[in-house]
Amino acid sequence: MNERRVATDAPGPVAPELIIPMEDAPGSSRANIVPGRVDAPIEPVDAAGDVVVAPPARASYWGTAVWLLAATIAGFSIYSLVQGLIDIWQRDWIGGTALGVLSLGFLGALVAALLHEFRAFRRLHDATRLRARLETAMRRDSPGELMSALTPMLTMVGARRPELVQQFHHRIDGQSDSEAIVRQFRAVVLAPLDQEARRAIRRETLVTLGAAAASPHPALDAVIVAWRSVAMVRRVAEIYGLRPSGLATIRLARAAVISTATAMAADPAGDMLAEALGGGFADKIAGKVAEGSIVGLRALRFGMRAMEVCRPLSFEPDERKSLLGTLMNA
Amino acid sequence: MDDFLSKTVDDLLATRVNLGVTGLRRAGKTVFITSLVHNLLRADAVAPRSPLRNFDLFDEGRLVAALLRNDIHATVPQFPYSRAVDALTGQQPQWPMPTDGISRIRLDINYRRGSGIIGTVARWLGMTEATLQLDIVDYPGEWLVDLPMLDQSFEAWSAAMVRQAQAGSRGALAHDWLSIVTDRRADQPHDEEWAGRAASLYADYLQRCADKGLRFLQPGRLLTPAELRGAPVLRFCPLPQPDATAKPGSLHAAFAAKYRDYQENVIRAFYRQHLAGIDRQIVLVDVLTALNDGAEVFDDMSAALAAILQSFDHGKAGPLRWLTGHKIDRVLFAATKADHVVRGDRLHLENLTRRMLNVLDESNRIKAAAGVLVGVMAAIRCTTDVVRRDTGREVLQGGIRADEASAAFDPGAVPLDYPPPWDSFKYRFWDFQPRPDPGWRFGGFPNIGLPDALNYLLGDYLS
Numbered sequence: 001m002n003e004r005r006v007a008t009d010a011p012g013p014v015a016p017e018l019i020i021p022m023e024d025a026p027g028s029s030r031a032n033i034v035p036g037r038v039d040a041p042i043e044p045v046d047a048a049g050d051v052v053v054a055p056p057a058r059a060s061y062w063g064t065a066v067w068l069l070a071a072t073i074a075g076f077s078i079y080s081l082v083q084g085l086i087d088i089w090q091r092d093w094i095g096g097t098a099l100g101v102l103s104l105g106f107l108g109a110l111v112a113a114l115l116h117e118f119r120a121f122r123r124l125h126d127a128t129r130l131r132a133r134l135e136t137a138m139r140r141d142s143p144g145e146l147m148s149a150l151t152p153m154l155t156m157v158g159a160r161r162p163e164l165v166q167q168f169h170h171r172i173d174g175q176s177d178s179e180a181i182v183r184q185f186r187a188v189v190l191a192p193l194d195q196e197a198r199r200a201i202r203r204e205t206l207v208t209l210g211a212a213a214a215s216p217h218p219a220l221d222a223v224i225v226a227w228r229s230v231a232m233v234r235r236v237a238e239i240y241g242l243r244p245s246g247l248a249t250i251r252l253a254r255a256a257v258i259s260t261a262t263a264m265a266a267d268p269a270g271d272m273l274a275e276a277l278g279g280g281f282a283d284k285i286a287g288k289v290a291e292g293s294i295v296g297l298r299a300l301r302f303g304m305r306a307m308e309v310c311r312p313l314s315f316e317p318d319e320r321k322s323l324l325g326t327l328m329n330a
Numbered sequence: 331m332d333d334f335l336s337k338t339v340d341d342l343l344a345t346r347v348n349l350g351v352t353g354l355r356r357a358g359k360t361v362f363i364t365s366l367v368h369n370l371l372r373a374d375a376v377a378p379r380s381p382l383r384n385f386d387l388f389d390e391g392r393l394v395a396a397l398l399r400n401d402i403h404a405t406v407p408q409f410p411y412s413r414a415v416d417a418l419t420g421q422q423p424q425w426p427m428p429t430d431g432i433s434r435i436r437l438d439i440n441y442r443r444g445s446g447i448i449g450t451v452a453r454w455l456g457m458t459e460a461t462l463q464l465d466i467v468d469y470p471g472e473w474l475v476d477l478p479m480l481d482q483s484f485e486a487w488s489a490a491m492v493r494q495a496q497a498g499s500r501g502a503l504a505h506d507w508l509s510i511v512t513d514r515r516a517d518q519p520h521d522e523e524w525a526g527r528a529a530s531l532y533a534d535y536l537q538r539c540a541d542k543g544l545r546f547l548q549p550g551r552l553l554t555p556a557e558l559r560g561a562p563v564l565r566f567c568p569l570p571q572p573d574a575t576a577k578p579g580s581l582h583a584a585f586a587a588k589y590r591d592y593q594e595n596v597i598r599a600f601y602r603q604h605l606a607g608i609d610r611q612i613v614l615v616d617v618l619t620a621l622n623d624g625a626e627v628f629d630d631m632s633a634a635l636a637a638i639l640q641s642f643d644h645g646k647a648g649p650l651r652w653l654t655g656h657k658i659d660r661v662l663f664a665a666t667k668a669d670h671v672v673r674g675d676r677l678h679l680e681n682l683t684r685r686m687l688n689v690l691d692e693s694n695r696i697k698a699a700a701g702v703l704v705g706v707m708a709a710i711r712c713t714t715d716v717v718r719r720d721t722g723r724e725v726l727q728g729g730i731r732a733d734e735a736s737a738a739f740d741p742g743a744v745p746l747d748y749p750p751p752w753d754s755f756k757y758r759f760w761d762f763q764p765r766p767d768p769g770w771r772f773g774g775f776p777n778i779g780l781p782d783a784l785n786y787l788l789g790d791y792l793s
Contacts, residue, residue: 034740042738044717
């Protein structure tokens with residue numbers, strides 16, 4: 001009877017002895033726990049401090065293809081260069097030697113520059129991956145994983161501010177609660193970096209504001225704003241120990257363009273304000289200050305966006321500061 | 331004189347917080363207070379693995395020093411802090427003795443002001459440091475169970491107690507007492523000797539219940555009389571079929587009079603003197619022992635706590651606080667002995683406690699009136715989290731007898747459902763003893779959740 005029921009899978013009543021509750025089904029770890037004295041060998045649970053580094057995930061093959069293409073082109077270029085040099089050398093060995101030395105120097109410089117770019121690119125890539133890993137570790141509540149996700153970040157910060165990293169390690173020693181570790185990370189590492197970034201943004205804002213107020217032509221405003229914005233993003237990224245990643249760079253670039261465009265548009269706004277106030281001296285002062293303050297405000301907002309992009313963890317509500325707070329409190 | 335004057339002025343300027351440590355018998359009140367005081371007194375900012383790590387005031391480096399005040403409450407016994415620390419850190423460490431009377435302790439926490447608005451203004455005025463006076467009272471948990479009696483008449487109370495004594499496993503324990511009180515004549519005149527015998531049988535019954543882990547035991551003074559040992563006011567007990575129209579001079583009238591006397595002079599006096607001015611409350615809930623002891627003990631504990639919590643005055647602190655009097659504006663429900671479950675189960679323990687609030691605060695009165703937080707706590711942590719090498723399952727390492735070396739124990743798993751599925755979950759409470767660790771005396775007690783409790787209970791005062 002029973003066998004028939006199982007075999008046919010037909011709808012109908014199921015014999016009670018065939019049923020296991022879902023929780024007790026094999027595979028659920030809570031089902032086969034037996035309280036008792038443990039004589040099996042034991043080891044400490046992973047606490048903060050033990051770092052388990054997981055292998056990085058395989059990237060897509062497009063990167064490989066692009067790299068291979070670049071390598072092919074570079075190979076061809078080097079090959080034809082060498083071919084050309086040999087031709088010249090066979091005809092005139094003095095000129096050939098001189099050109100050969102120059103080419104070697106050029107190639108050396110090129111390799112060095114490429115290596116540098118490559119390293120920056122890799123760091124950029126890390127930033128996105130780091131965020132994803134941190135989020136996974138926090139969701140899984142695994143301190144070991146969390147620490148291994150934090151380690152690259154700590155290394156980058158430690159290069160510039162070793163005391164923060166040291167303090168962080170002191171504070172999380174022996175803790176096995178990932179929420180507490182993240183809280184300490186925010187308090188010990190991120191808070192001072194935020195403070196520093198805010199100070200940098202404020203300085204850049206004031207410089208932009210002053211320069212825009214003093215510049216004789218709107219086109220120069222735009223140049224100043226673009227130049228200072230890029231400098232500010234680089235400074236903020238440096239403070240957090242990384243450069244913004246692929247998508248983030250596009251976002252930042254767009255923000256920079258908008259920022260520049262507003263700097264141009266601020267000119268008529270200043271004119272209108274000056275007209276409203278009435279010509280003469282007020283025209284000179286109020287108009288320029290109004291333009292300058294709009295440009296400054298833009299720069300400030302732009303800096304804060306850069307901070308959000310560069311920060312390894314997104315802001316908690318009480319960590320975020322208003323524009324005014326950034327300007328006054330930094 | 332100068333010293334006295336400056337001290338008085340300091341006391342006037344300082345903020346005072348009455349921390350109400352609420353919990354039934356053996357819930358861990360004494361251990362909690364000991365650990366809190368000891369860790370604050372022994373705070374060391376540069377020590378590795380400091381027990382106060384994650385306490386914001388401590389992490390921000392603003393804790394200057396904590397100070398035990400011996401000149402306050404000079405007429406009330408002081409909380410036996412050093413005796414408890416000696417017991418816990420001696421050659422043969424053991425849990426402190428159960429509390430058998432009232433005691434108080436006052437701790438002055440000196441701290442540097444933070445960077446909030448008030449702190450900044452105060453620093454402009456030159457007041458960089460401030461003091462928080464923390465007042466804690468310790469008492470036997472049995473006495474707390476008396477609080478619901480304040481709203482009951484003798485007749486209603488008797489009926490409830492007799493019903494309780496006949497239910498479940500209490501029936502067998504109450505047999506002697508029940509037979510003597512039901513055998514009495516309806517209009518039996520009052521006889522002090524008979525009353526004494528009935529009361530002592532009733533006390534025996536309560537004691538047997540207490541030994542089984544039951545906690546809803548009234549009147550609590552019969553279990554821990556303290557200074558009332560042998561006092562005539564304790565010679566009473568509930569009476570079955572009480573007769574409200576009893577003549578003066580009858581047994582019933584005498585017991586009812588003693589009950590009223592007990593209400594006014596014992597319970598209300600205790601409440602007024604020690605529990606009325608509480609600002610912040612921590613409710614220690616011993617979920618794990620109750621789980622281990624079974625459904626009856628668990629439900630009994632929940633019922634007792636629920637009844638007790640109705641007697642406290644919860645409410646938001648407003649600007650008119652000085653006018654409307656003290657109200658408890660933050661309550662922390664802490665499941666104690668969290669070091670007796672494996673690391674991964676602490677969240678489950680917290681969730682179980684949170685669901686228990688549906689019983690403890692059935693009408694949502696506390697939740698509506700005050701801030702409520704649920705957490706887990708082990709005021710003194712006496713186990714280490716380890717992993718089995720063969721199965722990878724987390725287990726606990728600790729000693730369950732003082733003379734035995736520490737070993738690994740699997741406590742099983744805390745149930746995820748509420749009410750717990752009594753026939754299917756597997757949890758075992760191992761009675762771990764404190765480890766002999768020379769570092770505890772000068773470095774403080776390792777713990778779970780104490781800094782978070784401090785953040786919640788005192789954080790806003792210390793900003």
